[in-house]
Amino acid sequence: MSKYEPLREHLARRDDVVWAAKLNEVEAIIGSSLPKSAREHRTWWANSGGSLVHQNAWLDAGWRVERTDLMRDVIVFRRLRIGGTAAAGASRVDRTARNPQKAAEKRLAKEMAALRQPATVTLRSEWTPLGDVQRTPCSSSAIPREGGVLRFAAMNGDEVVTVIVATLSVHQAYRSLRMEMKGLDNDTGSQIGRDLCEKTEIDPKSPVECDVVKSGNAWLLTDGRGRKANLDDQSECYLVAQLLFLQEVQSGRKATLLLR
Numbered sequence: 730m731s732k733y734e735p736l737r738e739h740l741a742r743r744d745d746v747v748w749a750a751k752l753n754e755v756e757a758i759i760g761s762s763l764p765k766s767a768r769e770h771r772t773w774w775a776n777s778g779g780s781l782v783h784q785n786a787w788l789d790a791g792w793r794v795e796r797t798d799l800m801r802d803v804i805v806f807r808r809l810r811i812g813g814t815a816a817a818g819a820s821r822v823d824r825t826a827r828n829p830q831k832a833a834e835k836r837l838a839k840e841m842a843a844l845r846q847p848a849t850v851t852l853r854s855e856w857t858p859l860g861d862v863q864r865t866p867c868s869s870s871a872i873p874r875e876g877g878v879l880r881f882a883a884m885n886g887d888e889v890v891t892v893i894v895a896t897l898s899v900h901q902a903y904r905s906l907r908m909e910m911k912g913l914d915n916d917t918g919s920q921i922g923r924d925l926c927e928k929t930e931i932d933p934k935s936p937v938e939c940d941v942v943k944s945g946n947a948w949l950l951t952d953g954r955g956r957k958a959n960l961d962d963q964s965e966c967y968l969v970a971q972l973l974f975l976q977e978v979q980s981g982r983k984a985t986l987l988l989r
Contacts (some may be wrong), residue, residue, distance in 0.1 A: 733748045733786035735759050740790035740806065747795070752802040771797045774804055852972040853948040853955070856880065857904070863911075863936065865901040867904040873914040876960040878942040878970045880977075881906070883931045890986045891977050894921060895970030897963060899941055902989065909933060921989050929985045942969065 739758050746885070767773045767783075774794045776782050787793065787806060796805040836949055857863055859872060862881070877899040881892045896902040902921045909915060909922030910933040926933045947958040947969050960966045967988050977984035 737786040855946040859939040893974045
């Protein structure tokens, strides 16, 4: 490695455009004395390159000598291009490879700046009415068999109370409640019907209306960019249900959320 390699690395790291360097600063950077010709002849500081390793040091870093003032021991370097040459970039990569912990810290800090930007997550959805649970049979073609979000609504005195249910099988959840309300044996393996009757304020003997948000009728939007929610994915189905539950609460209704 050339003894002027530290000078190339120093220039490659600098962020400014012009650097007026004292000769003793250059010597401190390279860790040794400059030759006598460097202090006496301006040609030593030319920008010819070629086989002159000391000149290649600043040329490879993307700099050139703009002016020499040997009477005052000052050399003025000016940047030619941002980032230097591939060789200068390779040097920085090598330093990063030698210190992966520092590289990881810098990368994480950069990523965290983006992660901490304010974000707005909204939901656009459309309810499909299924009707009164007592009157709409489980065999109805309107009841999806895939994942979705159900809303059961009933009167409790003068108030409407609702239950939001996230499920990966709308048909199974609906059948579970219908059988519970009719006092029949539950053959679905689902506890949604029992939980809804025991843990909420819905009276199974009163009329209960049911709506559903089914696949294709829910969109998740983050900072204006949207996509269809995958209601067959448990985490996305739960997220949609939670957002719909918040909407119920903000509308002033007494609501319960069941995630199954």
